[in-house]
Amino acid sequence: MKFYDNITERLEQLTDHDRLRSLKNTAGEWRLNLSSNDYIGAAASDVWQREFYQSVNNSELSDNFKLTSSSSRLLTGNHPGYRQLEADLSLLYDGREALVFNSGYHANVGILPAISNPKDLILSDKLNHASIIDGLRLSDAKFKRYHHCDYDQLEQLLASNVADYRQIFIITESVFSMDGDIADLDRLVMLKKRYNAILIVDEAHAVGVFGKNGAGICEDCGVIDEIDIIIGTFGKALASLGAYAITNSELKKFLINKMRPLIFTTALPPVIVNWSSFILKKIIACRDERQHLQQLGQLCRDELTKRGIDTRGTSHIIPIIIGDDKKSVVLAEKLRNEGFLVFPIRPPTVPPNSSRLRLSLHAGINEHDLEEFIDCLCNLIG
Numbered sequence: 229m230k231f232y233d234n235i236t237e238r239l240e241q242l243t244d245h246d247r248l249r250s251l252k253n254t255a256g257e258w259r260l261n262l263s264s265n266d267y268i269g270a271a272a273s274d275v276w277q278r279e280f281y282q283s284v285n286n287s288e289l290s291d292n293f294k295l296t297s298s299s300s301r302l303l304t305g306n307h308p309g310y311r312q313l314e315a316d317l318s319l320l321y322d323g324r325e326a327l328v329f330n331s332g333y334h335a336n337v338g339i340l341p342a343i344s345n346p347k348d349l350i351l352s353d354k355l356n357h358a359s360i361i362d363g364l365r366l367s368d369a370k371f372k373r374y375h376h377c378d379y380d381q382l383e384q385l386l387a388s389n390v391a392d393y394r395q396i397f398i399i400t401e402s403v404f405s406m407d408g409d410i411a412d413l414d415r416l417v418m419l420k421k422r423y424n425a426i427l428i429v430d431e432a433h434a435v436g437v438f439g440k441n442g443a444g445i446c447e448d449c450g451v452i453d454e455i456d457i458i459i460g461t462f463g464k465a466l467a468s469l470g471a472y473a474i475t476n477s478e479l480k481k482f483l484i485n486k487m488r489p490l491i492f493t494t495a496l497p498p499v500i501v502n503w504s505s506f507i508l509k510k511i512i513a514c515r516d517e518r519q520h521l522q523q524l525g526q527l528c529r530d531e532l533t534k535r536g537i538d539t540r541g542t543s544h545i546i547p548i549i550i551g552d553d554k555k556s557v558v559l560a561e562k563l564r565n566e567g568f569l570v571f572p573i574r575p576p577t578v579p580p581n582s583s584r585l586r587l588s589l590h591a592g593i594n595e596h597d598l599e600e601f602i603d604c605l606c607n608l609i610g
C-alpha cells in the first residue's frame with residue numbers, strides 16, 4: 229500500500245474507534261480546570277511570575293535570563309544557572325547529586341539505555357508511563373513487565389532471574405499518572421536490597437505534592453538515600469520545564485558521559501533554569517497547599533464512592549473509570565460544555581476497556597467547587 233493511502237486508512241481506523249486525538253484550544257474561562265498538572269497552582273499564580281520578571285527587569289539583561297543556550301550542556305550550553313539549580317536540588321534531597329535534563333521524557337528515554345547492557349534485565353511496572361516504555365525499548369537489556377504494583381510477582385521474577393543476569397534494574401513510578409495510586413517504596417527498597425537490584429523511581433506526579441518539603445513519596449517514606457535514581461520533572465507541580473535525576477556522584481558522571489538525550493540536544497535556556505530554581509524554593513515552602521490537596525483528594529474519592537461512582541488510587545489524581553471509549557469522550561465533552569475542563573483518557577494510554585476521565589486536582593480548588601463538579605458529573609451520568 230502506498231504510504232499516504234496507509235496513513236489515511238490508519239486515521240480512518242482511529243476515527244472509527246473513537247480514538248482520534250486532536251490538539252484542542254483550551255484557552256478560555258473555565259469554572260474549574262481538572263486537567264492540568266499544575267498541582268500546587270504555581271503556574272496559575274501571577275504573583276510568583278511577576279516577582280520573577282521583576283528580578284529580570286531589575287538586573288541588566290544578564291546571561292541568567294537569556295532565552296536560549298545555543299548549545300549542548302557538554303559544549304557551551306552549561307550556563308551557571310545549572311550549577312545553582314543542581315545545588316538547590318541536592319539540598320532538597322539530603323545532599324545527593326543532581327543532574328538536570330530537558331524534560332522527563334528525555335530522562336526516561338535516556339537513563340535506562342545509558343546504564344544497562346544486553347547482560348541485564350529490567351523489571352518494569354505494567355502501568356509505567358510511555359516515556360519509561362520507550363526507554364525500555366531503546367535499551368539493549370532484556371525487559372519484563374510485572375503486574376501493576378504486584379510485588380509478590382516482582383519478587384518471584386527477581387528470585388528466578390537473579391543468577392542469570394549481570395544486573396537487575398527495577399523501575400516504577402511513585403504516583404501513577406493514570407491511576408493515581410502509589411507504589412510501595414518501602415517494599416521496593418527491601419526487594420532491591422534483598423536481590424542486589426538497582427531501583428529507579430519516577431516521581432513526576434509526586435514532586436511538589438508529597439513529602440514535608442515536596443521532594444516526593446521518597447521523602448514521605450524516608451528512603452531518599454536508598455533509591456539509586458530518583459527522577460523528577462519541572463513540568464508539573466514545579467510549573468517550569470525540564471527534569472532531574474537524583475543519584476550518586478559516580479552515576480552522575482557516567483550519565484554525563486553516556487546519556488544521549490543529555491549529550492546530543494541543546495541545553496535548556498538560562499531563563500527557564502533560573503525560573504526552576506526560583507519556583508523550587510517557593511514550592512518547598514507550600515506545606516499548607518500540600519495538606520489541602522491531600523484532603524481534597526480524600527474528599528473527592530469519598531463523595532464519588534458515596535454516589536456509586538467507581539474510582540481508584542489514593543492521591544490527587546483520580547480516575548473515573550467509564551470503560552467505553554465513546555462514552556468517555558461524550559461525557560468529557562458534556563462536562564466541558566458545563567465549564568469543567570476534563571479530558572477522556574483512552575487506549576493505548578490506558579489498557580483496553582478502561583477508558584476514563586482523569587481528574588487531576590490542584591490546591592486552588594475549594595470544597596464548594598468540588599461539590600459543584602460532582603453534582604454535575606452525577607447528573608450527566610444519570
Ligand SMILES: Cc1ncc(COP(=O)(O)O)c(C=O)c1O
Nearest residue numbers: 331332333357359405432461463
Ligand atoms: C510518569 C511520567 N514520567 C515522565 C513524564 C514526562 O515528563 P515531561 O513532561 O517533563 O517530559 C511524564 C509526563 O506526563 C510522566 O507522567
